[in-house]
Amino acid sequence: MTGATGNVGRHLVDLLLQAGEQVRAISRNPERAGLPGDVEVVRADMSRAEDLRPALKGVDRAFLFPAAGQAHGFLSEAAKAGLGHVVLLSALAVTMRQAGALGRVHAEHEQAVAGSGLPxxxxxxxxxxxxxxxxxxxxxxxxxxxxxxxxxxxxxxDERDIAAVAARMLLDDGHAGKAYELSGPASLTTAERVRILGEVLGRDLRLEELTPAQARAQMITHTPEVVVDSVLTLFASFVGRTADVSPAVRELTGGAPHTYADWATRNAAAFR
Ligand SMILES: NC(=O)c1ccc[n+]([C@@H]2O[C@H](COP(=O)([O-])OP(=O)(O)OC[C@H]3O[C@@H](n4cnc5c(N)ncnc54)[C@H](OP(=O)(O)O)[C@@H]3O)[C@@H](O)[C@H]2O)c1
Incomplete structure (x- = not known):
């Protein structure tokens, strides 16, 4: 597992352990990874082939989060190790014309994985x-x-639903060569999410709408400008529309996707 300490990865680790799988996770900081004791945590940076080679030894399937755009090194080592399946965490942005650089980055990852020869x-x-x-x-x-x-x-x-789908992809046969678009159960505007969050927290929350320029100035302090601009362009295109809801989580896991209120309830402590 790559990205095992991330939003999706932590849930996926738990699901794989529950399924009785042996899990090896890479992390740049194993001592701070905070993963369950049953996980073998190996120090590795995605940008260093010399780290990935031993990390991939004996691995038969992998969850790939190409951190910092580092898919190629991982894939060439994975091909040498003879992996049987790679499940890539990509993004819906690849399907959106207006997603610009954000979509291109993920499309490049998908092309790299498809070109690796690995299922x-x-x-x-x-x-x-x-x-x-x-x-x-x-x-x-x-x-x-x-x-x-x-x-x-x-x-x-909900990141738990992405992990639940990823677990099915890693555990079940029959998903090689397929791409699945994943969404939650409802189209929600930013204002609607703030309202639901306020209801869950029992507080009156106020949404102060930033101009795109104000948002940009904040975002470029932690995200590359080209990505910030594509995110802002993408979100501008989402104004006044209803977002598509995908049936994939339910079809692939057999369970209903978590609602935003479920997510907010589970994460309420972070907002208190
Ligand atoms: N946020 C969204 O709305 C959204 C939507 C669609 C797709 N995505 C995609 O989902 C991914 C983010 O997933 P997430 O939220 O689960 O991740 P995250 O919480 O941001 O976690 C980052 C993970 O990447 C690992 N990592 C970072 N740099 C690394 C490196 N150089 N070598 C090895 N590991 C490295 C970290 O591990 P250590 O720190 O332990 O090394 C950690 O496990 C991105 O590719 C994003 O584009 C996000």
Whole structure:
């Protein structure tokens, strides 16, 4: 497992262990990984082939999160190790013309995986519900969410559902060569998510809509400019529309996707 300490990865680790699988995870900081004791945690950086070679030895299937755009090194080592299946965490952005650089980055990852000769499955989630954790400091401080595009709609997906689908892809046969678009159960605008979060927290939250320029100035402090610009263009295109809801989580896992209120309830402590 790559990305095992991430939003999706932690849930996937738990599901694989519950299924009785032997799990090896890479992390740049094993001592801080905080993964269950049954997981073999190997120190490895995706950009270093010399780390990946021993990490991939004896592995038969992998969950690939190409951190920092590092798919090629991983794939060439995975091909040498004879992996039987790679499940790639891609993004719905690959299907969206207006996604610009964001879509291209993920499309390049998909092409690299497809070109590796390894059997693959692509998971293409839309916006993660976990993205709203970035609202936590503002909510804790003064009950204000500062975000652009109040009326932009997405169908955000709970990271637990992405992990549940990834687990099925790794455990079951029959998904090689397939790409699945993943969403949550409902189209919600930013303003609707703030309202639901307030209901769950029992607080009156106020949405202070940032201009795209204000949002850009904040985002470029932690994200490459080219990605920020494509994210803002994409979200501008989501204003006034209803987001598509995919049936894939239910079809692939047999369970209903978690609602935003479920997610907010489970993560309420972060906002308090
Ligand atoms: N957020 C969204 O709305 C959204 C939507 C669609 C797709 N996606 C895609 O989903 C992915 C993010 O998934 P996530 O939220 O689960 O991840 P995350 O929480 O951001 O976690 C980052 C993970 O990457 C690992 N990592 C980072 N750099 C690394 C490196 N150089 N070598 C090895 N490991 C490295 C970290 O491991 P250590 O720190 O332990 O090394 C950690 O496990 C991205 O590819 C994103 O484009 C996101």
């Amino acid at each position: 693959w499955t692509f998971l293409r989630p839309g916006a993660f519900m976990a993205n709203d954790l970035r609202w936590a400091p503002g909510i804790r401080d003064d009950g204000v969410v500062r975000a652009p595009f109040a009326q932009a709609a997405t169908a955000p997906v």
